Amino acid sequence: MIWCSGWxxxxxxxxxxxxxxxxxxxxxxxxxxxxxxxxxxxxxKPFGVNVPLLYSQSDEIIELIIREGIKIVFTSAxxxxxxxxxxxxxxxxxxHVVANKKFALKAAEARVDAIVAxxxxxxxxxxxxxxxxxxxxxxxxxxxxxxxxxxxxIGSGQAxxxxxxxxxxxxxxxxxxxxxxxxxxxxNFKKAIIESxxxxxxxxxxxxxxxxxxxxxxxxxxHNAVMEGKNNEELSEILGRGRPKLGMxxxxxxxxxxxxxxxxxxxxxxxxxxxxxNDLIIGFNHTxxxxxxxxxxK
Amino acid sequence: MIWCSGWxxxxxxxxxxxxxxxxxxxxxxxxxxxxxxxxxxxxxKPFGVNVPLLYSQSDEIIELIIREGIKIVFTSAxxxxxxxxxxxxxxxxxxHVVANKKFALKAAEARVDAIVAxxxxxxxxxxxxxxxxxxxxxxxxxxxxxxxxxxxxIGSGQAxxxxxxxxxxxxxxxxxxxxxxxxxxxxNFKKAIIESxxxxxxxxxxxxxxxxxxxxxxxxxxHNAVMEGKNNEELSEILGRGRPKLGMxxxxxxxxxxxxxxxxxxxxxxxxxxxxxNDLIIGFNHTxxxxxxxxxxK
Numbered sequence: 001m002i003w004c005s006g007w008x009x010x011x012x013x014x015x016x017x018x019x020x021x022x023x024x025x026x027x028x029x030x031x032x033x034x035x036x037x038x039x040x041x042x043x044x045k046p047f048g049v050n051v052p053l054l055y056s057q058s059d060e061i062i063e064l065i066i067r068e069g070i071k072i073v074f075t076s077a078x079x080x081x082x083x084x085x086x087x088x089x090x091x092x093x094x095x096h097v098v099a100n101k102k103f104a105l106k107a108a109e110a111r112v113d114a115i116v117a118x119x120x121x122x123x124x125x126x127x128x129x130x131x132x133x134x135x136x137x138x139x140x141x142x143x144x145x146x147x148x149x150x151x152x153x154i155g156s157g158q159a160x161x162x163x164x165x166x167x168x169x170x171x172x173x174x175x176x177x178x179x180x181x182x183x184x185x186x187x188n189f190k191k192a193i194i195e196s197x198x199x200x201x202x203x204x205x206x207x208x209x210x211x212x213x214x215x216x217x218x219x220x221x222x223h224n225a226v227m228e229g230k231n232n233e234e235l236s237e238i239l240g241r242g243r244p245k246l247g248m249x250x251x252x253x254x255x256x257x258x259x260x261x262x263x264x265x266x267x268x269x270x271x272x273x274x275x276x277x278n279d280l281i282i283g284f285n286h287t288x289x290x291x292x293x294x295x296x297x298k
Numbered sequence: 299m300i301w302c303s304g305w306x307x308x309x310x311x312x313x314x315x316x317x318x319x320x321x322x323x324x325x326x327x328x329x330x331x332x333x334x335x336x337x338x339x340x341x342x343k344p345f346g347v348n349v350p351l352l353y354s355q356s357d358e359i360i361e362l363i364i365r366e367g368i369k370i371v372f373t374s375a376x377x378x379x380x381x382x383x384x385x386x387x388x389x390x391x392x393x394h395v396v397a398n399k400k401f402a403l404k405a406a407e408a409r410v411d412a413i414v415a416x417x418x419x420x421x422x423x424x425x426x427x428x429x430x431x432x433x434x435x436x437x438x439x440x441x442x443x444x445x446x447x448x449x450x451x452i453g454s455g456q457a458x459x460x461x462x463x464x465x466x467x468x469x470x471x472x473x474x475x476x477x478x479x480x481x482x483x484x485x486n487f488k489k490a491i492i493e494s495x496x497x498x499x500x501x502x503x504x505x506x507x508x509x510x511x512x513x514x515x516x517x518x519x520x521h522n523a524v525m526e527g528k529n530n531e532e533l534s535e536i537l538g539r540g541r542p543k544l545g546m547x548x549x550x551x552x553x554x555x556x557x558x559x560x561x562x563x564x565x566x567x568x569x570x571x572x573x574x575x576n577d578l579i580i581g582f583n584h585t586x587x588x589x590x591x592x593x594x595x596k
Binding site: 100101102119120121127128129130131132133134135138139142152153154155156158159161162163164165166167197198199202203207227228229230262263265266281284285287288290291292294296297298 | 398399400417418419425426427428429430431432433436437440450451452453454456457459460461462463464465495496497500501505525526527528560561563564579582583585586588589590592594595596
């Protein structure tokens, strides 16, 4: 949710009954501090911060989070053992994002409070196993005792209900909020989410680090290079730097990296967060009613 | 389900309350006729035949199916308009397997009775869109009025319940039955299914025709060739002919093509079909009870 989830989106989600997260992955500590302060003004509900652990300034970001009295941290893209103890000693709940068995076990071992289990269909960075939400959730439920928050492919209350049937204890919603009015993403990126259809996103760059992107001009160039067998050095050169910002924040739809999930194929309108959450609840309850009417199998 | 689903498996599934399918994709018309005759002896319940439409002898196979009085045909891998009229004129229900929007609409236009919607996580041949079951089912439900049978990633009654919450009207089970006692697959392939874990299968050969395989020695060779950017001619040469039979039927685990779904990561025992179906029903009802106890969201 880099370049999408600032204080405006996070506070809107928390105010509408969800747990809003500020995505620190695209922020310097100084920028993050501004977002935390604004978020505190915009909501009196709890909110959290997502911290990708591989980022160079993660030490400073963790210190800042503790200092600011944040109570919930989601960590991703790195070793869950790195900050979990220090965060928990400071009374902070820690949730780690995983996409395979190996890291789910590592996260549990690091004594995180919960995991986000993110399937292949999710946008942005993902795991080499390519395990889908439908398979990942029950697979991790079998080996993990801590709560599982499902992510990837969840674009409706119906899907929320389905992953909870699979064993999830909650859901993390990305694509729907990335395309919301309160998302800090560029309008052009939000329009690209609306226009994305079946097969409109694709997981590429599998050697360098798999990432799901909208199939735009840049995607075609880098993916062709992948298919031609270019090595990581050549790929890194085509990739360059700053493409996520270029695409998602500055709105260069042709040349930027546009990270979004497969479920973008079902997003048809740029909606305010309260409406998205309301629709999720209505859809969940409607599915609950439908499934209650279904007879058991004899 | 080529090389797995002969008369023994199909009749066992039908006898246990499912709809057994004979997989004609690995059979000559003569062999199929033997399987149909044996299946009629082994069960008095309905059973069907799956016919991949691109196979060279599909004309003869369709004729044979009509002559033998089969009442249900599942078609796949080809144009659904090809045989649907002739089958329906002969009182046969037609179900077409799709993995994307485009072919779902084509199938509905061809007036098939139902579709199988098969997600990215399914074993064997798949679509270039790579849409997962979690996304595919609600997406097709929005545009199609005929019944949808979900496939891909369904290895438990819990998952059956989940895809029905997503809008599916039924499920097609592949991997569980491929590894069953009654499957005609080689014991070595069944053991490879049991041993397959998270990330143990992978979708490769995307230019030639995407197929999900167990990562064995042959997989590594062909997938490395793909990643090196070899062209279709070079890939076809490495592929050669008869590898699915070699692996799944003759049990050459190193050099054969082993087609199975991601859910094989959760298959831990070679079980008889009646036990698999019984477990599915228990799991479905258990999930139904669990979800009934869950409160609605306010």
